[in-house]
Amino acid sequence: MHPRAEEFAETAADRYGIAIDVHEFDEGTKTAADAAEVVGCEVAQIASGLVFAADDEPIIVVTSGANRVDEAHLADEIGAEEVAMADPDLVRDATGYGIGGVPPFCHDSEIRSYIDETLLDHDEVWAAAGTPQTVFPVDPERLADLADATPVPVTD
Incomplete structure (x- = not known):
């Protein structure tokens, strides 16, 4: 397993007492479509950890791979x-991870978190496990709880 994914799994075990079932794919899971193809699920079940600056403060939005975040709509929804x-640089500073591999929780700093409400329609979603080649399955309600993420509509 990639050392960064292993570190994520160990941090999740230490902080939350959970075992992360990391799946690693040499071909990569950098885009939601890539991830869905290698995992064998719908693009809507890919939980992408995207970092934004909301009034210059970093936030993370765990969004469905089927949705494109409407930034103006998101600003209205969260009061920014x-x-x-x-x-x-902000992504790495706020989370400790690089773009394409940001997990939904276990970040290096406290970061306000939101979850695309459409992810909650699924029994299982797949999220990044610290690298663009690693993902893990998780119940979306559990993901929201672990990430302390507020459900929001991300599209208009």
Whole structure:
């Protein structure tokens, strides 16, 4: 297992007492479509951890791979003046992970978290496990609980 994914799994075990079932794919899971194809699920079941700057504060939105986050709509939903995609440095500083591998929890710092409410329609979703080649299955309600994520509509 990739050392970064192993570190994520160990952190999840230490912080939350849970075992993460990491699946690693050499071909990568960088996009939601890539992940869905290698995992064998619908794109809507891919839980992508996206970092944004909301009024210059980093937030994470765990969104369905089938949805594109409408930043203006998200800003309205969370009471921010402005929401924009975070640059790679902010993503790494806020979470400890690089773009494409950001897990929904176990970040290096406290970060306000939201979850795309459409993910909650599934019995199981797949989220990044610390690298663009690793994912893990999780019940979306459990994911929201572990991430302390508030459900929000991410599209208008």
